[in-house]
Amino acid sequence: MTAQRITRREALQTTAALGAGLWLGSSPQPTRAAANDKLNVAVIGIGGRGVANLNGVGKTENIVALCDVDDKRAGKAYERFPKAKKYADYRRMLDDMENQIDAVIVSTPDHTHFHPSMIAMTMGKHLYCEKPMAHSVWEVREMTKLAAKNNLATQLGMQRHALANMHRAVELIKSGSIGDVSEVYSWISSTRGMPAQPVKTVPVPETLDWDLWIGPAKFRPYAVNSKGEGTLAPYNWRFWWDYGTGETGNWGCHILDIPYWALDLKYPTRVDASGPKIDAERTPTEMLTSFDFPANDKRGPVKLHWSQQKNGPAILKEKGLKLKGANTLFVGSKGMLLTGFGSLKLFPGDSFEGFKSPKATIPDSPGFYKEWTDACKGEGPATCNFDYSGPLSETVLLGNTAFRAGGGFDWDASTLKAKGNESAKPYLHSEFRKGWEEFTS
Template sequence: MTDQQITRRKALQTTAALGAGLWLGTSVRPTRAAANEKLNVAVIGIGGRGAANLNAVGKTENIVALCDVDEKRAGKAYERYSQAKSFADFRRMLDAMENQIDAVVVSTPDHTHFHPSMMAMTMGKHLYCEKPMAHSVWEVREMTKLAAKKKLATQLGMQRHAYKNMHRVVELVQSGAIGDVNEVYSWVSSSRGMPALPVKTVPPPETLDWDLWIGPAKFRPYALNAKGQGTLAPYNWRFWWDYGTGETGNWGCHILDIPFWALDLKYPTRVEASGPEVDAERTPTKMQTSFAFPATNKRPALELHWSQSKKGPAILKEKEISLKGANTLFIGSKGMLLTGFNSHKLFPEKTFEGFKAPEQSIPDSPGFHLEWINACKGGTPATCNFDYSGPLSETVLLGNTAYRAGGGFDWDAATLTAGGNENARQYLYSKFRKGWEDFTS
């Protein structure tokens, strides 16, 4: 049986149907395990971050299938979960085990989130997916829509959402401690990007299925850089536009989660970006983006600024604030709130002497992965389900879009239209490699 032949049946026609504006497999209902039963979980991508997700879910649930294109990196997981069936191709796995799987975890590189996620959800399987949700704004929107249509339990891998400090920050902002917030600065202190170019094409390791690793993206031969490292795998893919989303995609969902949650943000109406000259293939070592969000009945209009910079945004120096341990600064009508994942501080300090924090209103998380597991069994939706994390992921990717498109645009979220910048459209949608345009080949 060929890889193309195994893509039969309703679930394997997903992408073609989406392109035509259709939805297939609507008769498939999500599997609901009873609260006291264990889920049967399949995990796609089990090296690196995938290993952490696998072990977190495997503490309480049945791991019935494991899938990875790299047999060597997956080896320890195969040994630890020897009862699970192992696969290299997620299509084979889902096709063979459709009736034995309740839920799926996807922890592959960014460019291969969409296809396995859509296939699993079309089959009615609950989904945990690593951030960013997908590789383009269009992919994120399609995943969000399908999850809602199928009424599936979803969770995006924004694990810091469960941190208690995050909860306290949200409570402070929403209680009005710093007044009306009209500007927020968030940043990642990093200069990663522009990875070394390949200098030598070599055969891929025998344990790695390179064609499957490339999947739907632009094909490049396996190659080494001047240091003898893989140009793309196992990690540098993150800083190549065809496969990753740079530091913005890597950290944006984690860090922008703070203002998105605290200020109940959804879709921006204007996106701006600037930075060094755009490299067509590789992500930058620094960049700045800004998002305009309209006023709601809960808050005024505001500007959210995101930057990748070792020194943080210029406003920190202007306000004489250290970036150590921090990644977000809220500016309100009554003061400022500086926060990271694990600590926060109110400014000016004299203004907030003797300040009493509001009572806790956000309950402690039972555990980020447990939130999703409980939701799969009929409990309340997980805190980073796609209704919430979809718009956040889109916003993160819109920043990359504006940077690559050479400037800002007005954003119509309803139609996925970038007004005033025709160059942006090519970065909003995905182009899949031959054989991956749809699942009907």
């Protein structure tokens, strides 16, 4: 079935009306299904990552609406859920289905997380959103505040948070197994970035609504590169600054979840970055960043390093550390923990002979999606709710900001101001193209 489409005039009227509701202080009570009832869920973005999210909730809850700008990529999902109403424009979907939806999943490219999420939460709908939550620090903060204001059940797509190995790594750090941790190195071993430039503009595929795909971002015509691939859609958008957040946005929330959880991190006070020559349009193939976190009542100050580097940071070679699948190194006063999503090891080995792991204190997850659906039904917050994942997402995006700004700055999280580097200011906020400005403040 072809998704329902909306005219340009209707789209602007709908968006303006919904936006006005938000800024007039609308704060509806969220709908909460009983524990044994099924949620009525709408899914925005059902190709790519959206398939996994749809699978995560579709077996236990009612999928009542599906929205995608590309009928072809959405086709299999439409076939699986023939009773769900189909839409191309989420604004029309949310307008039509407001009284029939309990919760919304947003699985679109980074530049189109913010608008559907804000509209849905303004309506009092619970929200599951893909990482890195949004496209700018300001967008993330607005989403975090609105979720708290409207008392909504939220979850950011950091599925690895539910893995048992991550639980054990967090327990090792929290129990003091390697002493006081003062420094952490986290990384993604990748050289992805700097995608090929477009070589020619071509007709938009008939199944794709290109204007809706672009949404609030800078408009570019549909084009292909020298390989015949779409310059932006369906995937290369990730490595263009106007639409994606690079490998840092792609992997940062997953990997930095480990130190964030283990060390009770929140907002950094200093951000620094370095790397290759800055490209104004495309994300880099490597990047080094660092964040200074102040002491709290559980630990001293911490310096967290995040990098996109093939084979990881230099400290691994310096200390002769190897572990398949590792992505994080904790440096403590009594030793080091090298870990990842599925492995962990304490160093130096001779210092930990006969070591007994601390008692498991973190309960097994009932399932990452079930955490969220249970929360929607009033059974307590999901582990990656926005109170936790919002500051983490902001930190990830601050690393990108420092890189694009050509250097570091002191960070005032209370005012969202970068001090000591005026070049950072444009990258902290979002500029929306004409017709999408309703959330600008």
